[in-house]
Amino acid sequence: MDELPVNTIEANRRMGHFEDRDRVWLFGYGSLIFKADFPYIAARPATIRGWVRRFWQGSHDHRGTPGAPGRVVTLIQQEGATCHGMAYLVTPEEFAHLDHREKNGYLRFATEMTFDDGTTAEGLVYIATDDNEAYLGDAPEAEMARQIANAAGPSGPNRDYLLMLAEALRNLGAQDAHVFGLERHLFDK
Numbered sequence: 001m002d003e004l005p006v007n008t009i010e011a012n013r014r015m016g017h018f019e020d021r022d023r024v025w026l027f028g029y030g031s032l033i034f035k036a037d038f039p040y041i042a043a044r045p046a047t048i049r050g051w052v053r054r055f056w057q058g059s060h061d062h063r064g065t066p067g068a069p070g071r072v073v074t075l076i077q078q079e080g081a082t083c084h085g086m087a088y089l090v091t092p093e094e095f096a097h098l099d100h101r102e103k104n105g106y107l108r109f110a111t112e113m114t115f116d117d118g119t120t121a122e123g124l125v126y127i128a129t130d131d132n133e134a135y136l137g138d139a140p141e142a143e144m145a146r147q148i149a150n151a152a153g154p155s156g157p158n159r160d161y162l163l164m165l166a167e168a169l170r171n172l173g174a175q176d177a178h179v180f181g182l183e184r185h186l187f188d189k
């Protein structure tokens with residue numbers, strides 16, 4: 001099998017935020033919203049400030065292949081923006097599995113999150129920054145939708161990732177013009 005262009009497992013292990021705690025909040029904004037394949041103590045809708053969700057990260061391992069990468073979401077800094085997602089309270093041991101799942105370019109960052117009742121907590125979020133090798137960046141919406149419509153990997157078709165994310169965001173009552181715009185393009189075809 002072809003090597004992944006990037007693997008962040010080691011870097012994340014070295015980061016080791018919050019290992020002195022017995023519970024850690026994890027903020028999910030992409031597949032972590034609709035596919036929680038790990039045990040958690042609690043799950044709560046939450047937001048983080050200053051970030052927007054964008055399908056700008058390549059997926060060579062889940063929703064595409066090294067030869068034909070798909071597109072999945074990462075977070076991009078934008079002043080004043082609010083990103084809706086799902087927060088999970090987990091034990092630190094879960095990060096071994098999560099680091100493996102998010103290994104194609106995502107690094108753990110500390111963040112503050114706000115729950116739906118207005119209370120806040122410090123926690124972690126996985127972000128693929130623009131200096132990782134799998135990063136694709138912006139492209140015309142129709143082009144991104146076409147790439148998503150045509151890609152598939154071991155976790156399934158890339159279009160399912162987009163459709164499940166859009167559905168999960170609707171269930172959270174979240175507005176996301178970028179995600180819903182790409183979803184509309186899928187049905188244009």
Ligand code: SIN
Nearest residue numbers: 028029030031032033
């Ligand atoms: C996340 O869901 O929080 C990270 C991106 C992804 O795994 O889709």
